[in-house]
Amino acid sequence: MYTGIKRFLLPIAEPLLVPTGAILVGMLLFAGFVALVGQSPPEVFLTLYQGGFGSSFSLQNTLVLASPLILTGLAVAIPAQAGMIMIGGEGALALGALLAGVVGYALHDNSALVAQIGMLTAGALTGALWFALSGWLRNYRGVNETISSLLLSYIGIALLNYCIQGPLKDPASTNNPATHPIGDAHMIGNIPGMDVHYGLIIGIVFALIIWLVLKYTTVGLALRAVGGNPRAAQMAGLNVNYWVIGAAAVGGAAAGLSGAIEVAAVQGSANSAVVAGYGFTGILVAFIARQNPFAVIPIAILFGGIDAAGGMLQRRLDMPDATVIVFQGILFVVILASDTLLGRFRFFKPTTTKPVIKGTES
Amino acid sequence: MNMSTIDKSRRKALAQLGGSAAALTLISLGIRTASASEKLTIGAVYVGSRDDYGYNQSHAEAVAEMKKLPYIRVVEEERVPETIAVQKSMQAMIEQDDAKLIFATSFGYFDPYVLKLGAQYPKIRFAHCGGLWTPKDPKNTGSFFGYIDECEYLSGVVAAHVSKSKKLGFIAAKPIPQVLRNINSFTLGAQSVDPSFTTHVIFTGDWSMPVKEAESANSLIDQGCDVITCHVDSPKVIIETAEKRGVYCTGYHVDQSSLAPKGYLTGAEWVWATPYKMLVDAAYEGKPMLNFLRGGLKEGFVKMSPYGKAVPEKAKETADAIKAKMLGGSYVIFKGPLKDNNGKTVIPEGVSLGQRDVALEGMNYLVAGVVGQI
Numbered sequence: 001m002y003t004g005i006k007r008f009l010l011p012i013a014e015p016l017l018v019p020t021g022a023i024l025v026g027m028l029l030f031a032g033f034v035a036l037v038g039q040s041p042p043e044v045f046l047t048l049y050q051g052g053f054g055s056s057f058s059l060q061n062t063l064v065l066a067s068p069l070i071l072t073g074l075a076v077a078i079p080a081q082a083g084m085i086m087i088g089g090e091g092a093l094a095l096g097a098l099l100a101g102v103v104g105y106a107l108h109d110n111s112a113l114v115a116q117i118g119m120l121t122a123g124a125l126t127g128a129l130w131f132a133l134s135g136w137l138r139n140y141r142g143v144n145e146t147i148s149s150l151l152l153s154y155i156g157i158a159l160l161n162y163c164i165q166g167p168l169k170d171p172a173s174t175n176n177p178a179t180h181p182i183g184d185a186h187m188i189g190n191i192p193g194m195d196v197h198y199g200l201i202i203g204i205v206f207a208l209i210i211w212l213v214l215k216y217t218t219v220g221l222a223l224r225a226v227g228g229n230p231r232a233a234q235m236a237g238l239n240v241n242y243w244v245i246g247a248a249a250v251g252g253a254a255a256g257l258s259g260a261i262e263v264a265a266v267q268g269s270a271n272s273a274v275v276a277g278y279g280f281t282g283i284l285v286a287f288i289a290r291q292n293p294f295a296v297i298p299i300a301i302l303f304g305g306i307d308a309a310g311g312m313l314q315r316r317l318d319m320p321d322a323t324v325i326v327f328q329g330i331l332f333v334v335i336l337a338s339d340t341l342l343g344r345f346r347f348f349k350p351t352t353t354k355p356v357i358k359g360t361e362s
Numbered sequence: 363m364n365m366s367t368i369d370k371s372r373r374k375a376l377a378q379l380g381g382s383a384a385a386l387t388l389i390s391l392g393i394r395t396a397s398a399s400e401k402l403t404i405g406a407v408y409v410g411s412r413d414d415y416g417y418n419q420s421h422a423e424a425v426a427e428m429k430k431l432p433y434i435r436v437v438e439e440e441r442v443p444e445t446i447a448v449q450k451s452m453q454a455m456i457e458q459d460d461a462k463l464i465f466a467t468s469f470g471y472f473d474p475y476v477l478k479l480g481a482q483y484p485k486i487r488f489a490h491c492g493g494l495w496t497p498k499d500p501k502n503t504g505s506f507f508g509y510i511d512e513c514e515y516l517s518g519v520v521a522a523h524v525s526k527s528k529k530l531g532f533i534a535a536k537p538i539p540q541v542l543r544n545i546n547s548f549t550l551g552a553q554s555v556d557p558s559f560t561t562h563v564i565f566t567g568d569w570s571m572p573v574k575e576a577e578s579a580n581s582l583i584d585q586g587c588d589v590i591t592c593h594v595d596s597p598k599v600i601i602e603t604a605e606k607r608g609v610y611c612t613g614y615h616v617d618q619s620s621l622a623p624k625g626y627l628t629g630a631e632w633v634w635a636t637p638y639k640m641l642v643d644a645a646y647e648g649k650p651m652l653n654f655l656r657g658g659l660k661e662g663f664v665k666m667s668p669y670g671k672a673v674p675e676k677a678k679e680t681a682d683a684i685k686a687k688m689l690g691g692s693y694v695i696f697k698g699p700l701k702d703n704n705g706k707t708v709i710p711e712g713v714s715l716g717q718r719d720v721a722l723e724g725m726n727y728l729v730a731g732v733v734g735q736i
Contacts, residue, residue: 050458051454051458055458057453057454057457057458058454058458061450061453061454064446064450065446065447065450161567161568165536165537174538174539174723174724174726175469175492175494175538175539175540176469176470176473176538177536177538195453262445266445266446266474267445267474268473268474271470272568273443273444273445273470274445276443276444276445276447277443307447308450308454311439311442311450311451311454312454312458314438314439314440315405315437315438315439315454315455315458315459316437316459318438320411320412320440321411321439321440321441
């Protein structure tokens with residue numbers, strides 16, 4: 001029988017140790033692959049570490065690459081709380097970027113702060129509307145939200161491409177169609193002392209707020225009820241429609257916000273480069289994080305690190321980009337598979353259940 | 363905060379971060395940079411795969427040529443999107459690999475990434491492919507490009523000699539000036555043989571859309587086009603589809619004859635090694651950065667694929683005669699009177715726009731005989 005500190009620590013240790021073990025197993029499998037293609041596994045791992053986390057430069061590189069993934073991960077994880085699997089983050093991101101570009105240009109005579117707030121709000125609202133549409137379709141027309149969000153995503157990307165090549169095109173952007181530039185002075189800058197833009201902080205704060213709200217308020221409870229059993233939730237007096245559409249909208253806001261940040265902090269105008277697959281990688285991030293808004297943060301950083309490290313692997317060891325994709329694939333299959341092990345290890349189970357009926361102790 | 367304090371705080375952070383592992387890292391980094399110090403390190407970033415049978419391969423082949431030079435060390439990264447990822451890749455090449463000259467090969471890498479880093483690292487040279495540099499941009503940046511429409515024109519001449527339906531098919535990514543110029547040159551080349559030729563265009567919307575490209579090729583062939591060509595990043599599926607359907611094709615970016623041994627007529631190929639060598643040598647010898655570098659057939663920036671088996675002697679003679687004039691610098695592709703496919707005059711009678719005329723770089727029309735809309 002476990003008591004005291006063990007009883008408190010073991011339930012926390014399990015969800016941390018199992019994925020860590022999975023990462024180690026994944027690395028071992030990848031080492032086998034690396035050896036097969038004739039490279040030295042220790043050198044590959046040292047390079048991966050150097051490129052992703054080994055120096056302050058690498059670490060900042062990792063954080064920059066991770067920052068859009070936190071928000072696109074949330075775009076999947078938040079609707080998931082209400083039982084929806086929405087995979088259309090890319091389209092909400094594209095439209096968020098488009099509207100941010102339009103608003104940013106429209107506000108170019110205002111102060112930088114006004115323009116920035118305007119861009120981020122416009123991006124978030126657009127994304128929210130786009131996802132809410134899927135939520136609405138599910139509740140009122142019975143359309144599967146996974147399919148509708150994916151299809152709406154393609155429509156969103158097409159709308160972005162149409163607008164930047166047509167009605168909203170800056171005539172000066174001949175060979176690389178884009179909206180009018182928002183102006184360097186209005187762009188979101190870097191965190192002081194770092195080469196990482198404020199988008200990272202926006203993403204982390206967004207994730208923390210969602211996590212706290214879900215964990216410590218009745219909102220989280222209500223959402224879980226709606227997600228777990230909509231009928232029971234309805235019986236309990238919850239307006240399921242509002243909750244479903246609301247959760248979808250907040251997820252969409254996260255995706256739209258990441259599009260707005262791409263424009264406001266990186267691109268300087270809305271163009272087709274914002275459609276870079278962040279929305280789709282976000283699906284992976286959310287699933288690896290098991291739809292936990294807090295876990296989305298470290299998982300996104302892990303993705304960013306692998307991405308950054310992949311560059312170094314190419315440069316130092318002349319390995320193709322596909323190597324990193326293989327590594328990611330192995331790692332994530334193992335992590336997802338390890339999920340089934342949760343709750344199976346006796347070691348982590350404090351066997352402290354007090355017998356209700358006396359005399360039945362074994 | 364000035365640079366030195368940033369450096370110090372970075373170093374401090376580094377020491378705290380990695381402990382002994384970071385120290386190991388630093389030692390090995392030190393060894394690598396020391397051994398590379400006599401050589402000039404160049405970095406190359408590609409947007410797609412180095413073996414894509416297309417645009418990225420054309421650059422990777424040039425980089426492979428540079429690698430053979432004894433005084434050059436090369437670091438490469440492929441499949442880098444036009445996001446902040448490319449800025450970080452180039453920065454990593456500078457900070458971690460000691461690169462002094464960066465080849466940013468994709469169009470979208472220039473603004474804002476090359477411009478931003480160019481200002482941040484005034485001692486590093488940035489060569490961008492695509493021809494966007496203007497005198498207000500940093501002096502350590504520059505752009506190079508080739509007049510490949512000369513080769514497209516010659517491909518059109520050859521295509522016109524083998525086509526029976528007098529309908530040519532062109533699969534294009536986006537209706538931007540560079541692409542329109544190729545479509546128009548190809549069409550004008552064919553019309554120089556027989557004015558009744560038409561070119562049917564399909565825009566796929568993006569640089570790499572293999573499924574849509576295959577569908578477009580099939581649809582053009584169904585409409586009766588019997589020579590297919592394209593302007594997309596990787597012509598692979600288009601060339602393969604044309605071969606499978608038993609029609610002719612002309613290539614783009616690199617030699618694709620191995621994909622279509624029967625139907626491949628010729629193709630427009632880049633010879634990036636020419637500008638690369640000029641830029642590399644200027645950097646190695648410490649001469650000023652070449653900010654604006656252009657060339658066509660004459661300068662050796664582009665070339666034609668060897669003629670395929672299906673090309674008749676007459677086609678070779680005609681094309682070679684025009685090519686000789688281009689090499690002499692006396693051939694003008696775009697001259698008046700020229701109308702667009704809506705009947706509007708775009709170049710009036712008596713005006714001829716030479717290869718280097720900047721008016722051609724803003725091309726926003728399809729010439730008469732092209733079936734398609736921008």
